[in-house]
Amino acid sequence: MSELKWVENRAESLLATHGLLSEWRFExxxxxxxxGQCDHRTKRITLSRHLSxxxxxxxxxxxxxxxIAHALAGSREGHGTKWRSIAARIGYTGGRTHHQAPATxxxxxxxxxxxxxxxIRFRKPGKPTSCAQxxxxxxxxxxxxxxxxATYSTETSFQKQT
Ligand SMILES: [Zn+2]
Ligand SMILES: [Zn+2]
Known part of the structure; x- marks a missing residue:
């Protein structure tokens, strides 16, 4: 679990590291x-407080x-080649969609x-099941x-990020 204040500080220091702090803001x-979201129009990078x-x-x-890679790559780039190479350069190790958690x-x-x-099952089987092993x-x-x-993620949203 991440401290919100820590996240704010981290986001601002990363924005600064990548030369964005003069124009971009974290919210x-x-x-x-x-x-997460990168809004090129208002120049804001925002994160879900709830998920963070x-x-x-x-x-x-x-x-x-x-x-940040979106901010650097420009609004039209999407998750294209340019975005991918910037993302890799600045240390992003995830995929095109972040948090593609294992389905389970x-x-x-x-x-x-x-x-x-x-x-593990997505749905509780409707009829009695016995152990196949x-x-x-x-x-x-x-x-x-x-x-x-106890630990399953309620955030199917983790798999989607714009
Ligand atoms: Zn068994
Ligand atoms: Zn994205």
Whole structure:
């Protein structure tokens, strides 16, 4: 979890490092559907306060770098070659869309069989399921018990970033 004040300081120092601080500003936004945004019209890089609060410092820094690369590349560049080379140069290691978490990170249900095998599902199966590792065929003695995962990400938005 990132301290908001830390993020503000980090964002400003990165803007300064890349020569943007005279024109560009960092601000928070209330988005819940994407992590970061680069607004070329108002020259602002904004981050979702909501998502930053939950993300690690490293992740937040990566989002800031992603957006700084947009600021440096220009509004028409999108995630094209120029953007990619700038992004790589300034230390962005993520992909075109940030935070493409493994799909399972967003899966909600954790199933456990009596012997402790775990499976992860996006939906809770409608009918009783038994553990395929214990017995490839349906077997009532190996029934899966479903629970909501403690750590799954509610932010499907993490995968999308503009
Ligand atoms: Zn099992
Ligand atoms: Zn982007």
């Amino acid at each position: 928070w936004d209330r988005a819940t559907t994407r992590f 609060d939950k993300a690690s410092d490293d992740d937040v820094e990566q989002v800031i770098l992603h957006e 990170d967003r899966a909600k249900w954790l199933g456990r069989c009596p012997s402790g095998h775990e499976i 214990c017995n490839p065929r349906f077997d009532k003695t190996h029934l899966i018990v479903w629970s909501v995962r």
